[in-house]
Amino acid sequence: MFHWDNGLKLTKADLAVDIGRRQPRAFISHAHSDHIARHQFALCTPQTAALYHLRLGRRPTLEMPYRQTVQWSDLRLTTYPAGHCLGSAMLLAEDEGQSLLYTGDFKLSESATAQRAELPHADILIIESTYGHPKYRLPPRDEVVGQLIDTVKEILEGDCVPVITAYALGKAQEVTKLLTAAGIPVLQHPKVFEVSQVYRQCGVDLGRFELLNRQVESGWAVVVPPRSPPLQSNRRQIRLAVTGWAISGRAKYWLDVDYAIALSDHADYDELLEAVERVAPREVYCTHGPHEFVDCLRQAGYNAHPLGRPRQGLLW
Numbered sequence: 582m583f584h585w586d587n588g589l590k591l592t593k594a595d596l597a598v599d600i601g602r603r604q605p606r607a608f609i610s611h612a613h614s615d616h617i618a619r620h621q622f623a624l625c626t627p628q629t630a631a632l633y634h635l636r637l638g639r640r641p642t643l644e645m646p647y648r649q650t651v652q653w654s655d656l657r658l659t660t661y662p663a664g665h666c667l668g669s670a671m672l673l674a675e676d677e678g679q680s681l682l683y684t685g686d687f688k689l690s691e692s693a694t695a696q697r698a699e700l701p702h703a704d705i706l707i708i709e710s711t712y713g714h715p716k717y718r719l720p721p722r723d724e725v726v727g728q729l730i731d732t733v734k735e736i737l738e739g740d741c742v743p744v745i746t747a748y749a750l751g752k753a754q755e756v757t758k759l760l761t762a763a764g765i766p767v768l769q770h771p772k773v774f775e776v777s778q779v780y781r782q783c784g785v786d787l788g789r790f791e792l793l794n795r796q797v798e799s800g801w802a803v804v805v806p807p808r809s810p811p812l813q814s815n816r817r818q819i820r821l822a823v824t825g826w827a828i829s830g831r832a833k834y835w836l837d838v839d840y841a842i843a844l845s846d847h848a849d850y851d852e853l854l855e856a857v858e859r860v861a862p863r864e865v866y867c868t869h870g871p872h873e874f875v876d877c878l879r880q881a882g883y884n885a886h887p888l889g890r891p892r893q894g895l896l897w
């Protein structure tokens with residue numbers, strides 16, 4: 582039903598899946614830069630299409646709203662929410678004999694700005710397993726959100742500027758929504774602000790946020806993408822990084838920030854195991870994760886295999 586050709590391909594449909602190089606026909610699970618390219622023709626959700634056009638210019642796409650099946654060559658294709666960022670989707674491919682679910686990047690727990698993941702049953706599961714090791718267990722979400730808000734409030738009370746580093750698509754909007762819901766207005770870096778406009782057009786209300794194009798007044802938090810230079814400000818800036826890798830106690834040193842907050846948009850180890858249980862597949866293929874996850878699944882009795890290369894670099 583699928584093969585690996587320097588990336589995942591659905592064989593019968595002649596369809597590349599999340600390949601970051603130009604393809605004749607490709608499914609895009611979400612619009613993070615390692616999942617998109619200037620394809621000749623792309624299939625994706627309407628929200629991902631809007632973000633794809635923003636990032637790479639207007640391109641030919643077939644929009645696939647969640648849970649609406651399309652016939653594509655010999656396959657029936659259906660998208661389901663993946664809980665990772667706006668428009669993120671899992672792909673269910675079915676023919677007469679069997680079904681395959683590709684998760685893409687996903688998260689099972691709640692998000693302030695993405696639809697919660699849905700997991701249909703499939704015979705074959707291809708799962709993104711970045712945090713596929715027992716050492717990658719995230720703290721409870723409420724605890725992490727509380728830590729973010731309390732830290733930002735404390736910084737504001739000291740009349741300093743909280744500068745929060747978060748990936749420009751997804752995490753930055755979630756952080757904005759969490760802060761504005763707690764009564765803290767947000768100034769967004771232009772790269773974040775342009776993505777937030779798409780969220781707004783797609784009906785996601787992020788609360789009170791504005792473009793960062795002026796001196797930061799007291800009481801405002803600032804959200805910027807990773808590796809942004811320091812702001813022009815005569816008040817002290819305190820930097821926070823919001824990333825799943827903050828589960829490592831040393832993250833704030835290698836991220837060079839004052840605080841690291843472990844809010845992730847990826848499933849942690851326990852959620853990965855839960856996802857496999859819920860899909861109840863006959864075969865599991867693990868992408869982007871440590872080999873240990875394949876071993877864990879085999880020990881739990883699954884017919885599990887690694888697929889492709891591990892992901893390079895850090896995930897925000």
Ligand SMILES: [Zn+2]
Pocket residue numbers: 611613665686
């Ligand atoms: Zn992603």
